[in-house]
Amino acid sequence: MSHEGIRIVSAEEARQDAATDKKLPPDAVAPAKVRVHKTEGTGMEIDWKDGHRSSWTFAWLRNACPCATCHEERENSGRRPGEPKPKPQTLLPMYEPPVRPAEVTPVGKYALKFKWTDGHEAGLYSWEYLRRVCQCEACTAKR
Numbered sequence: 001m002s003h004e005g006i007r008i009v010s011a012e013e014a015r016q017d018a019a020t021d022k023k024l025p026p027d028a029v030a031p032a033k034v035r036v037h038k039t040e041g042t043g044m045e046i047d048w049k050d051g052h053r054s055s056w057t058f059a060w061l062r063n064a065c066p067c068a069t070c071h072e073e074r075e076n077s078g079r080r081p082g083e084p085k086p087k088p089q090t091l092l093p094m095y096e097p098p099v100r101p102a103e104v105t106p107v108g109k110y111a112l113k114f115k116w117t118d119g120h121e122a123g124l125y126s127w128e129y130l131r132r133v134c135q136c137e138a139c140t141a142k143r
């Protein structure tokens with residue numbers, strides 16, 4: 001059974017999946033508060049129901065896009081989620097404005113969809129994915 005397409009599941013199912021497949025307790029993948037600092041262009045913070053707090057910069061999130069295309073591209077180039085693409089060597093480096101979300105929309109109760117200022121909008125960032133890529137010291141030390 002392959003995971004083709006997007007399966008919309010209820011929060012309850014998503015929690016159960018998370019609990020069985022990834023051994024994350026339900027409260028670890030349920031957001032209590034989500035702050036998207038869209039105007040400031042800095043990043044996103046989530047307070048989880050288990051009391052944990054995660055935060056990411058938008059650049060990190062863009063480079064961790066979970067869509068099939070980005071995922072495959074990272075696999076092929078051996079990059080981890082959030083790791084930026086190597087910049088091509090040029091004499092005059094081009095200025096790239098920092099990427100930020102143009103739009104952030106909730107998808108059901110289980111994910112957020114980011115539409116980035118570079119036009120990409122294929123990635124659905126599920127709560128479970130976000131919790132798994134928490135960038136705090138304790139979580140990165142465990143991985």
Ligand SMILES: [Zn+2]
Binds near residue numbers: 066068070071123
């Ligand atoms: Zn993507």
Ligand SMILES: [Zn+2]
Binds near residue numbers: 052053136138
């Ligand atoms: Zn963490």
